[in-house]
Amino acid sequence: xxxxxxxxxxxxxxxxxxxxxxxxxxxxxxxxxxxxxxxxxxxxxxxxxxxxxxxxxxxxxxxxxxxxxxxxxxxxxxxxxxxxxxxxxxxxxxxxxxxxxxxxxxxxxxxxxxxxxxxxxxxxxxxxxxxxxxxxxxxxxxxxxxxxxxxxxxxxxxxxxxxxxxxx
Amino acid sequence: xxxxxxxxxxxxxxxxxxxxxxxxxxxxxxxxxxxxxxxxxxxxxxxxxxxxxxxxxxxxxxxxxxxxxxxxxxxxxxxxxxxxxxxxxxxxxxxxxxxxxxxxxxxxxxxxxxxxxxxxxxxxxxxxxxxxxxxxxxxxxxxxxxxxxxxxxxxxxxxxxxxxx
Amino acid sequence: xxxxxxxxxxxxxxxxxxxxxxxxxxxxxxxxxxxxxxxxxxxxxxxxxxxxxxxxxxxxxxxxxxxxxxxxxxxxxxxxxxxxxxxxxxxxxxxxxxxxxxxxxxxxxxxxxxxxxxxxxxxxxxxxxxxxxxxxxxxxxxxxxxxxxxxxxxxxxxxxxxxxxxxxxxxxxxxxxxxxxxxxxxxxxxxxxxxxxxxxxxxxxxxxxxxxxxxxxxxxxxxxxxxxxxxxxxxxxxxxxxxxxxxxxxxxxxxxxxxxxxxxxxxxxxxxxxxxxxxxxxxxxxxxxxxxxxxxxxxxxxxxxxxxxxxxxxxxxxxxxxxxxxxxxxxxxxxxxxxxxxxxxxxxxxxxxxxxxxxxxxxxxxxxxxxx
Numbered sequence: 093x094x095x096x097x098x099x100x101x102x103x104x105x106x107x108x109x110x111x112x113x114x115x116x117x118x119x120x121x122x123x124x125x126x127x128x129x130x131x132x133x134x135x136x137x138x139x140x141x142x143x144x145x146x147x148x149x150x151x152x153x154x155x156x157x158x159x160x161x162x163x164x165x166x167x168x169x170x171x172x173x174x175x176x177x178x179x180x181x182x183x184x185x186x187x188x189x190x191x192x193x194x195x196x197x198x199x200x201x202x203x204x205x206x207x208x209x210x211x212x213x214x215x216x217x218x219x220x221x222x223x224x225x226x227x228x229x230x231x232x233x234x235x236x237x238x239x240x241x242x243x244x245x246x247x248x249x250x251x252x253x254x255x256x257x258x259x260x
Numbered sequence: 261x262x263x264x265x266x267x268x269x270x271x272x273x274x275x276x277x278x279x280x281x282x283x284x285x286x287x288x289x290x291x292x293x294x295x296x297x298x299x300x301x302x303x304x305x306x307x308x309x310x311x312x313x314x315x316x317x318x319x320x321x322x323x324x325x326x327x328x329x330x331x332x333x334x335x336x337x338x339x340x341x342x343x344x345x346x347x348x349x350x351x352x353x354x355x356x357x358x359x360x361x362x363x364x365x366x367x368x369x370x371x372x373x374x375x376x377x378x379x380x381x382x383x384x385x386x387x388x389x390x391x392x393x394x395x396x397x398x399x400x401x402x403x404x405x406x407x408x409x410x411x412x413x414x415x416x417x418x419x420x421x422x423x424x425x
Numbered sequence: 426x427x428x429x430x431x432x433x434x435x436x437x438x439x440x441x442x443x444x445x446x447x448x449x450x451x452x453x454x455x456x457x458x459x460x461x462x463x464x465x466x467x468x469x470x471x472x473x474x475x476x477x478x479x480x481x482x483x484x485x486x487x488x489x490x491x492x493x494x495x496x497x498x499x500x501x502x503x504x505x506x507x508x509x510x511x512x513x514x515x516x517x518x519x520x521x522x523x524x525x526x527x528x529x530x531x532x533x534x535x536x537x538x539x540x541x542x543x544x545x546x547x548x549x550x551x552x553x554x555x556x557x558x559x560x561x562x563x564x565x566x567x568x569x570x571x572x573x574x575x576x577x578x579x580x581x582x583x584x585x586x587x588x589x590x591x592x593x594x595x596x597x598x599x600x601x602x603x604x605x606x607x608x609x610x611x612x613x614x615x616x617x618x619x620x621x622x623x624x625x626x627x628x629x630x631x632x633x634x635x636x637x638x639x640x641x642x643x644x645x646x647x648x649x650x651x652x653x654x655x656x657x658x659x660x661x662x663x664x665x666x667x668x669x670x671x672x673x674x675x676x677x678x679x680x681x682x683x684x685x686x687x688x689x690x691x692x693x694x695x696x697x698x699x700x701x702x703x704x705x706x707x708x709x710x711x712x713x714x715x716x717x718x719x720x721x722x723x724x725x726x727x728x729x730x731x732x733x734x735x736x737x738x739x740x741x742x743x744x745x746x747x748x749x750x751x752x753x754x755x756x757x758x759x760x761x762x763x764x765x766x767x768x769x770x771x772x773x774x775x776x777x778x779x780x781x782x783x784x785x786x787x788x789x790x791x792x793x794x795x796x797x
Contacts, residue, residue, distance in 0.1 A: 138515060140731030165643045167764075170744050170757035185731065185744065185759070189643055189652060190659045197729060218646035221767045229479070244472040244796055245377065246339045253376050253480055254755075260376040292447055296474055296793050297499040297581055299451070300543070304579075307562035322447035340452060340473045343444050369492065370476050374484045377475055396580055 095194040096142050102158050103131055141195040149200050149209045156212040159186045169222035171230040175256040178204040180232055207232040229254035285410040287316040291327035295334025298361035301396040302333050310399035315406050324350040335363035336379040348386045356389045358405050365391050432460050444473045451792030464781055467773040469766055475796040482756040487513050487723045495581040498794040500540040503533045504736040506585040512732035512743040513587050516725035524713040525589030526669045531706045534699040539568040540737040541692045548786040552630055560616050567605050574598055588717035599707055606700045631685035635772055635784030638683060646764035649739025654688035656681040661735040673705045685787035724751050738762050738789050763795045
């Protein structure tokens with residue numbers, strides 16, 4: 093548990109006003125209070141990650157710098173299309189290689205018609221390909237990426253397949 | 261694509277043709293075109309248990325210019341489509357194509373309504389001679405496919421067909 | 426051995442290591458900018474076997490995705506089954522009986538040995554040796570026979586269900602597995618180590634080739650034997666145990682050199698450790714049902730779920746986003762080889778072409794898993 097507290101302390105410099113909330117461990121699942129940003133401790137056995145951080149798109153790079161400083165590695169970047177809320181969500185999964193493990197999930201939401209997120213590929217080179225894949229599937233534009241071209245679909249494809257309103 | 265009556269060569273011999281066909285059928289040189297899971301079953305067929313070299317087809321050539329038969333083992337993509345067509349065009353006549361596995365026959369498990377990237381079958385690109393169903397087909401099925409191709413080339417089957425029962 | 430030379434960037438040509446090449450990895454294209462025989466820049470191009478698994482997951486129910494999981498990494502398909510079963514069981518709160526957990530571990534470890542055997546055969550085929558392929562496939566056929574008795578398939582298994590496995594194992598399987606382990610242990614010293622591992626040609630070809638540092642592994646997110654060959658002691662079965670792995674006593678091989686020889690030795694030792702796990706699991710196998718209670722139509726509650734399993738290539742993650750419906754809302758498959766290959770561009774600079782291929786073989790790539 094000390095790894096979890098350590099990362100909460102490190103992240104507290106970014107989220108001073110919302111202190112980390114402890115999840116309700118009950119039958120009905122945890123109540124996620126609507127929040128703009130903040131860190132939430134989650135039940136690892138059920139959800140698979142220790143900490144759930146919701147941040148604004150401009151805070152993504154600072155969070156990545158803190159994670160890099162604390163010795164985490166970037167496991168995956170995924171995108172989610174919330175069509176009813178007209179938002180894209182970008183999920184970053186961080187993990188530790190060896191030692192006491194602690195999984196942190198960082199989420200950020202962007203509007204669907206103008207999805208722009210700053211890139212973290214300068215801090216984690218792993219993000220290079222993951223961000224290209226998220227761009228390929230959803231059309232999320234990562235500002236500052238050195239080579240934001242398609243990776244899995246043909247280079248001249250003009251659609252983003254994993255959007256919920258796409259049907260070939 | 262349907263049956264095409266393509267003569268095997270400009271110069272037609274008479275009885276010598278059947279001898280040439282026998283030679284071609286018993287020494288089919290496949291091209292290594294393993295794309296996905298079916299490639300592993302093709303490698304198993306080349307192993308020592310389901311020995312494909314008994315039928316003369318052990319020499320897998322990497323280059324299309326040196327091979328007779330292209331065993332399409334795996335899924336063809338919209339990105340790969342042009343490369344596959346180029347490889348087929350580069351093979352010299354007489355050439356044959358075996359579509360191995362469900363993906364090469366019709367797109368297999370990826371022929372769904374959300375399909376945006378998979379070409380539904382190798383026969384959308386070029387004529388296919390033998391279809392081997394399975395996902396992936398057993399090595400014995402690939403050997404049966406080779407024997408069916410031999411029967412197509414020579415008109416006679418090397419080993420009698422074993423019927424169930 | 427990469428000789429540090431001054432690479433001329435003005436007289437280069439582009440060589441296409443095309444999607445169809447005799448190395449049996451699948452369809453990977455690498456655009457190599459070469460200065461003579463040395464690589465100036467290597468750029469892998471992906472997407473030639475992209476089969477839309479994530480979109481298919483959203484289109485069908487949870488159970489309908491299980492056959493798809495095996496088609497991604499067909500060499501260690503049972504671990505992919507396991508990862509998907511784990512994440513859905515977490516989301517829906519399904520309990521798995523203990524006998525099913527033991528059977529899962531036994532079959533996954535048998536499959537891991539088969540995957541490493543095929544890696545070994547393909548790696549040596551790339552380096553030019555044909556005989557090891559025949560020996561490895563001989564042993565692999567024995568494993569496939571055992572697994573076929575129980576699961577019904579040879580290669581792309583769809584054996585696990587939410588709540589357990591669908592078929593029980595019998596006495597013949599257990600006896601056959603013990604015989605197989607005895608046989609492989611007998612063959613390992615002479616046919617695998619004397620012939621290949623101590624072979625001077627192999628040592629000269631892969632020692633000090635493709636050195637990856639631990640910091641590079643962390644920055645690129647490499648896991649599995651690639652990270653363990655660079656000195657990082659990270660194995661999900663020990664660090665974040667799942668299923669019944671805490672009950673078994675096994676070691677995690679870690680080598681510090683970071684070259685292809687280290688990754689080779691990691692995988693050879695892992696085969697031995699898998700055999701140890703299987704023996705212990707067979708000794709401790711409890712009785713009981715093999716299938717827990719699972720509802721007919723799964724509707725997990727909304728949330729973000731993650732499960733991680735250790736496959737033969739690294740840490741496989743399933744990031745599942747549920748919205749309370751009966752289809753997954755979003756499934757992201759974190760493929761280990763995708764992250765392992767992303768460091769290829771940086772490490773292959775300045776290498777000879779033949780060394781770059783030996784390095785690629787030591788990374789153990791399965792392209793349909795990268796492209797999903």
